[in-house]
Amino acid sequence: DHHPCSGALERLRGAGVEVFHEEGASTAELAYRFFKPPREMSRVAVYGAIGDHMVSTPWYEEMLEEWDIKSLFFEAGVLVLGLEALGRNYEEKRAVVEYLAGNNLPSQNPRLVELAARQSLLNEELRLRVSREARVLGDVAYIVDPGGSLGTAAFYARVEKGVRVGVAVERRKEVCVMSLRSTRDVDLNALLRRIAVRFGGHGGGHRQAAGARIPCSVLKEFLEELARNL
Template identity: 30%
Template sequence: MGIIEKAAELAEIIRRKKDLAVIAHADADGVAGAAISKFFLEKNDIEYELKFVDYLRKELLSEYKGKEVLFIDVGNGNIEEIERNRIEAIIVDHHLASKYFKNSLNPFHYGIDGGEEISASGLMHLITGENAEIALIGAAGDLQDRNGLKGWNRRILMKSGIIAKNDIKLYGRSLPLYRMLSFSPLIPPFFKNVGSVIRFLNELSIDEKKTWNELSMDEKRRLFSSIVKMMIMRGYEKDDIIKLYGEVYELDGIDLREIASGINAMAKYGEYSKAIYVCITGNYERMKEFINTHRKNIKMGIRFAKENLSEGMKIKYFHAGKKIKGSILGTVTGMLLEGEKIEKPVVGMVENEEEIKISARAPKNMNVNLSIAIRNAARATGGHGGGHKMAAGATIPKGYEEEFLRFFELEIANQSSIL
């Protein structure tokens, strides 16, 4: 049975339900997947309740003991606990699974890389056959568009109303130039340096308040070529420069990644209903206030993480306590890794009232599997974790941070010696 046949089988199972609990991940991909499920469930007159989570707690799963639950973008790392609670589950999750589960749509079972080729919302699209545009908002939210949409994401693109074109690959093409250039870690000399960006634009006689989309073709060429020359003169590699230009995606004239960022920001601040509304209606103006707050918190988080980064043998790490929101820890950790060009995995930790939340990110060219490493290290310290090869997360009890780091570093060292 292929993935399409399995998706059709799960669609029929869902259609036979009278009511269903839906538990989705609290990020852009989870929200997009939930929006697609909302369409499908309402179309088939199925009653449902919707809940968003950062991760699945054992206590939460026990509340759904014996109930029928659709898990979106979560569940693959919690199959044992789901079975222990006899939950009648359907799992739609693109992360690596802890074990096989019959009623799941897991891309890895079909030789499809869930880290790059399809997202959870993309899997929901395969089940429902609708909302291709929303599915790719989820993919962009998980940065699966970074090197161009590929695999099943590419197939979904062909069915959508999303425009693919070659352009500068910086986030914020609809923002003023000084903001677009200063917010991108792809141009390190400009990253978080607004004054430097404005001086650079003034030398080119380009208005810093214009957006990239408002520039003439001549202005775009002059600006882009000047950026390339500046990076070459400063010794940046060809690979660093190539990342600046390539295929980008727009929906209704707006950068798909900007939409995904807005949806993600709304989810991170608990505005799930509004986020779903934006997905469904395309009313992207509703996102702006959340994006501004989100960016401010990310910038503050990156600054703190950079100033408090510690060095291990195989990793770098920081513990932010309560100074960084757990909901943006993954974003901060990823942007720190990319912006500082760190060549080791980076581990970020924050605490909440009950436990420690952990996020790990690895450089693209590093041959490690963070999902396996973080899962094993978390289990060894009384927690749980999982994710993708290059991006993973975990939760552990308070007081076990140093022990977790030792186990995690040992896992990375063991993988490095084997690979």
């Protein structure tokens, strides 16, 4: 696990589960370091690190000296965008895992390449839509029902509007599900754990990437409180 520590990890340890926990590294990196598979599989872990945006660890820097960086980023892009396009199609995702376990290149899988190309175009359309439609509240930019990946939309809301926190919200009946992305000086995990419960919801995650669920009836008040606490 690579999330900020919580009581859940201690409960797992108390139940006899071996826990490997470290913040700042991707779970792909942690899995590689824990299980120690053949060196050739390290590039698969690097794909995961790139996909998780966790590319500042000593292990990652070491891996860049062992693989061609251009190929790493190309293969990671095909893989991550392809998986994003698959959404909740877990059966096909399991097939991708099997494919990777055979030390095969994502770029040599025609299905993944096709999905990645399509998703890349969708993400560019999403960026332009967020740039036009996101609203700014203090140092928070937000967009409701962006019509794409919430995490990607939150990232672009922050970047395109030049603020510290981007929020992308999807309304699911009476509940608003959201992803948030922030600059390095904001601890979203701590903020959401403190604020979301005041509005009858819950939230948390990483310091710069987190999520929350709150009643849609208090969405505006929640966003205002978030902006006040930055």
